[in-house]
Amino acid sequence: MTAPHRTTIHILGLGAMGTVLAVDLLRFTNALVVPLFRSQERLAQFQKANGNKLSIRKLYLEGSPLLSYPLEKSECPETFARKPIDNLVVTTKTYQTKDALAPYLPYINESTNLILIQNGLGVLELLKEEIFTDPKNRPHLFQGVISHGVYQDKGGIFNHAGWAGMKVARLPWTDDEMIQKISVVKDDAANNSLVRLLTEPKFAKEFGIEHSTYQEMLSGQLFKFLVNACINPVTAILDCLNGEIKDSCGSVFTSIIDECLQILRVAYRPLFEYHENFNGNKEYPEMDINGVLTTENMVSEVTRIGCDVNAKNSSSMRQDTLFLRDIEIGYINGYIVKLASKLKLDPSCCKVNKTIEELASLRLALNRSRNTNGDWRND
Ligand SMILES: NC(=O)C1=CN([C@@H]2O[C@H](COP(=O)(O)OP(=O)(O)OC[C@H]3O[C@@H](n4cnc5c(N)ncnc54)[C@H](OP(=O)(O)O)[C@@H]3O)[C@@H](O)[C@H]2O)C=CC1
Numbered sequence: 001m002t003a004p005h006r007t008t009i010h011i012l013g014l015g016a017m018g019t020v021l022a023v024d025l026l027r028f029t030n031a032l033v034v035p036l037f038r039s040q041e042r043l044a045q046f047q048k049a050n051g052n053k054l055s056i057r058k059l060y061l062e063g064s065p066l067l068s069y070p071l072e073k074s075e076c077p078e079t080f081a082r083k084p085i086d087n088l089v090v091t092t093k094t095y096q097t098k099d100a101l102a103p104y105l106p107y108i109n110e111s112t113n114l115i116l117i118q119n120g121l122g123v124l125e126l127l128k129e130e131i132f133t134d135p136k137n138r139p140h141l142f143q144g145v146i147s148h149g150v151y152q153d154k155g156g157i158f159n160h161a162g163w164a165g166m167k168v169a170r171l172p173w174t175d176d177e178m179i180q181k182i183s184v185v186k187d188d189a190a191n192n193s194l195v196r197l198l199t200e201p202k203f204a205k206e207f208g209i210e211h212s213t214y215q216e217m218l219s220g221q222l223f224k225f226l227v228n229a230c231i232n233p234v235t236a237i238l239d240c241l242n243g244e245i246k247d248s249c250g251s252v253f254t255s256i257i258d259e260c261l262q263i264l265r266v267a268y269r270p271l272f273e274y275h276e277n278f279n280g281n282k283e284y285p286e287m288d289i290n291g292v293l294t295t296e297n298m299v300s301e302v303t304r305i306g307c308d309v310n311a312k313n314s315s316s317m318r319q320d321t322l323f324l325r326d327i328e329i330g331y332i333n334g335y336i337v338k339l340a341s342k343l344k345l346d347p348s349c350c351k352v353n354k355t356i357e358e359l360a361s362l363r364l365a366l367n368r369s370r371n372t373n374g375d376w377r378n379d
């Protein structure tokens with residue numbers, strides 16, 4: 001009798017998102033989950049601090065239990081088995097993607113499934129233009145748009161503060177594959193090992209997986225982008241938890257969202273014109289982009305998801321400014337500024353996002369300066 005097939009899934013970026021995903025894969029599937037650390041030193045630190053266990057506190061469950069699961073294997077570039085990678089999850093910060101992938105590029109080929117689980121936009125362009133430049137040797141690419149909220153506390157524990165699911169879709173390598181038929185989803189659900197793992201019923205239910213066409217995921221990605229363009233920099237700049245600004249954020253969120261939508265409508269035109277071209281065609285899903293991605297609806301949705309569902313969360317950008325790490329602003333509000341320039345739009349059309357980008361960078365610079373020079377307010 002042959003042993004049942006076991007899917008191996010490597011996780012590059014065992015931070016908040018890598019941990020929340022890995023713990024549920026360990027809880028609800030039989031996959032071999034292998035984190036990839038940046039160095040032997042980081043791997044040893046992890047093993048010393050955690051005894052090879054992966055833990056997360058589920059704040060949204062009764063009694064906030066700390067769930068711990070053993071890892072069978074962890075690797076880093078020095079220990080890596082030098083065999084092709086079947087399934088790779090990238091859960092580093094967006095700006096860390098290129099460096100993190102570099103040691104593993106020889107093991108990523110046209111059979112590898114690579115899923116980006118990151119906020120923001122712009123990494124797809126980076127992969128196309130700077131990393132997988134040879135069209136004949138490109139992995140199958142997927143995106144996970146994740147709305148779970150997780151933060152690491154001062155004791156190093158990851159806290160899963162908000163449960164909100166993850167949308168998954170195959171990413172197109174070229175612009176003419178932007179609108180996918182429903183058959184692409186069915187084919188991946190039946191034949192692609194990564195999609196089959198992520199859509200295993202128990203895991204999919206517990207983690208909140210929705211597998212869809214690219215255009216449906218993109219609509220969710222733009223939705224999530226607007227959540228991040230408001231919540232992340234504003235909570236970082238003000239240094240607050242998400243829920244604290246619930247009753248006073250409407251005006252600034254309106255300015256950010258309105259400006260983002262005007263630019264996204266130009267950059268993602270086929271998506272915003274989907275209704276006229278594809279609705280009613282049975283080979284494609286029905287979508288109501290222009291009913292969802294409006295300023296009014298999005299201000300209300302961003303406030304609901306950011307400040308209600310994730311009320312107790314400290315956004316990932318605020319966490320980065322507190323721990324003095326670089327911030328993802330260039331892939332969020334800064335992406336809007338870059339798009340405006342790429343599309344040769346009048347620079348004044350992105351001035352709100354440019355100012356937000358500058359203020360968030362200033363917050364990080366201030367925290368770094370206080371860490372070095374002391375806090376002048378205490379003098
Ligand atoms: N936290 C949240 O609530 C949410 C976050 N997101 C998004 O998910 C993505 C990941 O965020 P998050 O999990 O919070 O980030 P974290 O900073 O918690 O995790 C990033 C991880 O990547 C690791 N890493 C960085 N560089 C390398 C490298 N060269 N090789 C191996 N590992 C590396 C870091 O390890 P090291 O410690 O060694 O630097 C760290 O463990 C971001 O795009 C974020 O915006 C999306 C939804 C919610």
Ligand SMILES: CC(C)(CO)C(=O)C(=O)O
Pocket residue numbers: 119147148149150227228231232242306310313314315316317
């Ligand atoms: C869901 C949200 C808005 C939670 O804070 C997030 O995506 C983040 O912190 O990056």
